[in-house]
Amino acid sequence: MIDLHIHSRYSDGTNTIDEIVRMAKQKNIKALSLTDHDNINGLDEMKISCEKENIECIAGIEFSTEYYGVEVHILGYFLDTRDNNLLEKLNYLKSEREERTKELLEKLKKYKINLSYEEVKSVATSDIISRSHIALLMLQKGYVYSIKEAFINYIGTGGAAYIPKKDVDTLGIISLLNENKALSFLAHPKFIKVGEGKLLKMIDEFKDMGLDGIETNYSAFTEKYKNYYKNIAKEKKLLISGGSDFHGDIRNNIEIGDGNAYYEMITHMKNHLLYKYGKVVD
Structure with missing residues (x-):
């Protein structure tokens, strides 16, 4: 068994790298990829x-992107972590x-949700701040009953x-990952907020740009959905991947x-x- 979708304290996870690896060892996991959001700060330690x-450790990342107003997550694997273009992009994303975050906190004030940037930073476990940290703080201060509510009503796509x-x-x-000679995968496609026809069209457009695969074996997918996305990948000649999205x-x-x-x-x-890059990986 492998797990190619994991988050640590370097983004919005709660566990250290050593804790993650120990848990994986206990479950006899053969290969791991740390895919923290928009950063590679934990990869050397991993x-x-x-x-x-x-x-086995595969250098990974999860990019949060937008495609014509739709939130889309892209997983990158087998990264060249010394690539200047990648490093410049990550600095920009930070x-x-x-x-x-500051704009979002200001907007939340309109709904009588008062959170300071310093409070959000205190919740974050690294210098990478995510909406999950804002949601956690909203929960801790009693503004919402769950993290899910925070995303649906306020800070997720379509939220107030x-x-x-x-x-x-x-x-x-996707182009950046191609230039890096890494692989790009569409993460948890079921949760992209578009209809089936639009999603299939998006996958075609992403493949034309160089998308390599689809995350089919996702922790929240039933066998029905795993097989559905595997069939799409097979039809479109894309690779498949899988992971827990552990946080x-x-x-x-x-x-x-x-x-x-x-x-x-x-x-x-x-x-x-x-085949694609002439890149040999042990």
């Missing part, structure tokens, strides 16, 4: 910790997150205080390994890297 436990991302276009991120206590119903992804997925990824 590699060292995985080596100690004899677990600054953009900070500005977006939602602020769209600026200059983080899905096609641009720790913030989503305590999800455990590492949920999604039941398997190592053959990685084998196909490595073969594709060789």
